[in-house]
Amino acid sequence: MSAFSPTSVPRLIVKVGSSLLVAPDGTVRRAWLASLVADIAARARAGQEIAVVSSGAIALGARRLKLPKGGRASLEDAQAAAATGQIALSQVWAELLGAEGLTAAQMLVTLDDLEDRRRYLNASATLGRLLSLGVVPVINENDSVATAEIRFGDNDRLAARVAQAAGAQGVILLSDIDGLYDANPNTNPDATLIPRVERIDARIEAMADGGSGSGMGSGGMVSKIAAARIATAAGAHLAIVSGHVDHPLAAYDSTGRGTVFVAEKAAPARKAWLAGGLTAKGEIAIDAGAAAALTSGKSLLAAGATTVSGGFARGDLVAVVGPDGRTLARGLSEYDMADAAAITGKRSAEHAAILGYAPRAALIHRNHMALL
Known part of the structure; x- marks a missing residue:
C-alpha cells in the first residue's frame, strides 16, 4: 500500500489522459470510463470531494470532423477539434456520473485564468463551491481559444494547478505508464519503478522521458514531474498511476503500485501560487x-x-x-x-x-x- 491512496485525502483531483479515454479509432472507451466513474462515485459516497481533469476533446473532435493527425496538423484544426469534441466529452461524463447519482459541472480554463491572480481566485472560489455542493467538476483546457503562447500544453500541469486552486490534498495522474522508472521501461527490461519521491532533484529529473507512449496525448514524464513540483509545493501529494486496468482508483487503492511524490509543507497560498506559476x-x-x-x-x-x-x-x-x-x-x-x-x-x-x-x-x- 502506498503512503498516499485515493481514500486518504478529503479533496482529490483525478487527471485522465487522452489515450485512456479515447480508443485509437477516436471513440470513447466507455466501459473503462464507466469503471472509473464507479470508483469516483464510491469515493463520493464515502465523503470525499473529487474533481476530474479530463483530456480527450481534441481526439474526439478530430474523429467527428475527419481531421488528419488526430486534429493536431495545425492550430486551427486543433481548435476546431476541441470545440467539437468538448461537447461529446462533457456529455459522456455527465451521463456516466448521472447514472451514479452524481451531478457533473464543466469548467474550461486557459493558462491566463490560473496565472492572473484575480482570475485564479475566481476559479478557486468556483471550484470550492462546486465541490462543497457534492458536484464533480470536469475540467479541461479551453483548447478552442488557446494558442501555443498561452496554453498549459498538457493536462498534467493543469491538474496540479487545479489542485492548488481547489485546495486539494492529493492528485492522481492516470497514465499510460504506472509510475516513474529509473530508466525507460519500454527499452530497458531492467528498469525499476520508483515508488516514492521525497524530493525532486536533478537525479529524479534525469529519469524523465519526454515522449508520450500513445502518440495521442501531449504529456510525457517531463510534464508529470513538472506537475509534481507544482502540486507538492502547494501541499498536495501527487501519484502517477496506470490507467490500463478497469476500476483504476480501486486498483491503486488496493495495490499501491505507482509513484508518489510526497507533499512538502504547504506554503502560504500566495507563495504557493507564485511557485506554481508557469509563465x-x-x-x-x-x-x-x-x-x-x-x-x-x-x-x-x-x-x-x-x-x-x-x-x-x-x-x-x-x-x-x-x-x-x-x-x-x-x-x-x-x-x-x-x-x-x-x-x-x-x-x-x-x-x-x-x-x-x-x-x-x-x-x-x-x-x-x-x-x-
Whole structure:
C-alpha cells in the first residue's frame, strides 16, 4: 500500500489522459470510463470531494470532423477539434456520473485564468463551491481559444494547478505508464519503478522521458514531474498511476503500485501560487552571494543582480536565476525592466541618483517571492 491512496485525502483531483479515454479509432472507451466513474462515485459516497481533469476533446473532435493527425496538423484544426469534441466529452461524463447519482459541472480554463491572480481566485472560489455542493467538476483546457503562447500544453500541469486552486490534498495522474522508472521501461527490461519521491532533484529529473507512449496525448514524464513540483509545493501529494486496468482508483487503492511524490509543507497560498506559476514576464540573474541570501529568507537586492531580461513591468512575475542557470525563485518585481536594469549590480545608496526618485527596498521583496 502506498503512503498516499485515493481514500486518504478529503479533496482529490483525478487527471485522465487522452489515450485512456479515447480508443485509437477516436471513440470513447466507455466501459473503462464507466469503471472509473464507479470508483469516483464510491469515493463520493464515502465523503470525499473529487474533481476530474479530463483530456480527450481534441481526439474526439478530430474523429467527428475527419481531421488528419488526430486534429493536431495545425492550430486551427486543433481548435476546431476541441470545440467539437468538448461537447461529446462533457456529455459522456455527465451521463456516466448521472447514472451514479452524481451531478457533473464543466469548467474550461486557459493558462491566463490560473496565472492572473484575480482570475485564479475566481476559479478557486468556483471550484470550492462546486465541490462543497457534492458536484464533480470536469475540467479541461479551453483548447478552442488557446494558442501555443498561452496554453498549459498538457493536462498534467493543469491538474496540479487545479489542485492548488481547489485546495486539494492529493492528485492522481492516470497514465499510460504506472509510475516513474529509473530508466525507460519500454527499452530497458531492467528498469525499476520508483515508488516514492521525497524530493525532486536533478537525479529524479534525469529519469524523465519526454515522449508520450500513445502518440495521442501531449504529456510525457517531463510534464508529470513538472506537475509534481507544482502540486507538492502547494501541499498536495501527487501519484502517477496506470490507467490500463478497469476500476483504476480501486486498483491503486488496493495495490499501491505507482509513484508518489510526497507533499512538502504547504506554503502560504500566495507563495504557493507564485511557485506554481508557469509563465514569467522576465528574468533576473543573480550572483552566488545573492543566491545564498535568498535561501536564508532575504529579499533580492539590486546589488546581487547581474543581468535582467524580458519586457516586465512593476508587479509582473519574474524568474530569479542563479549562477548555474537554474531557476531559484519566482516573484513580483518592484521595478519595471528599464529601472531594474539601471540599478543592477548597484548598491542601495546609489539608486536615488540613478533613478531620480526614492528607490524601493528591493528588486523583489521576500514577501512577494517563492523559492523553488
